[in-house]
Amino acid sequence: MAKQDQRRIMGLFVLSLKQAAAGHEGARLPGEMVRLTRRVVLRDLPIAGAGPSVLAPLLGRSFEAILPPDLSGGGEPAAPPPPRRTPLPTNSVAQQASEFNLALGMVTVDDVDDAASLDVEAITKALNEFGFVTDDEKPITRRDLVRSGDFLSIEGTVLASPSVHRKRLISVGFEIVTGDYDEREAAFAKIAGIARAVGGTLALDDSTVVPLTGEGFQL
Known part of the structure; x- marks a missing residue:
């Protein structure tokens, strides 16, 4: 897989x-x-039709002949993978936080009635452009967004959760759901890209404003 x-x-x-x-x-x-x-x-596996077994060509061959050279003892051993860059920086947003809130300015429970509304069309367009889809892996529509459904990025690394109050889109919550270093960096890049596209403010639950560059961030 x-x-x-x-x-x-x-x-x-x-x-x-x-x-x-x-x-x-x-x-x-x-x-x-x-x-x-x-x-x-x-979904991507081919459907095999009737015919001889795919193992038929291996019958009668020695075990060593089937194995690649580096396992069977013949030929040159495979080259080791290149070393990963070290040390990895840990002062980026993506490595220190997983949940973010996108809004126009700061929004709290107490002032949600007075909060500015996000542009539904702009958010819908940005989510689609940055690879978010419905449960059926289809593009997100305006109707999908205002129904307050959750949307997953096509890679499965970020959840987007719109918040609708009195038929107004107040904010969109994002959650990074992967622990892999590079995938977290790519996931935050998506979130920051959406924030830039709609001119919004990205913040943590405690209202700490997050730099959209993702660098030099300390909790």
Whole structure:
């Protein structure tokens, strides 16, 4: 299974748990999750027709002849992978925080009635451009957004959760759901890109404003 499919399945699982915990009517039941996982895993596999076994060419061959040279003892051993860059910086937003809130200015529970509204069209366009999709992996529509559904990035690394109050889009919450260093950096780049595209402010739950460059950040 491709790494992207693994991430997406995990992201969908996290999304289903969040929806179920919140009593969301769109929460997937266990059976639906199994079918969805099967679809994601098997969608790119070719359908084999009738014919001889794919193992037929291996019959009668020695075990050493089947193995690659570095395992069978013949030929030159495979070159080791290049070393990863070290040390990895840890003072970036992506490595220190996972949950972010996008709004026009600062929004708290007490002033949500007076909060400025985000442009639904602009947010819809930005989410689609940065690779967020519906549960069925389709582009997000304006109607999808104002219904306060959750959306997962196509890689399965970021959840986007719009917050609608009195039919107005007040904010969009983002959660990075991967622990991989490079994937977290790429995930935050998506979030920051959306914030720039709509001219919004990105902040943590404690109202700490997050620099959109992602660098030099300390909790």
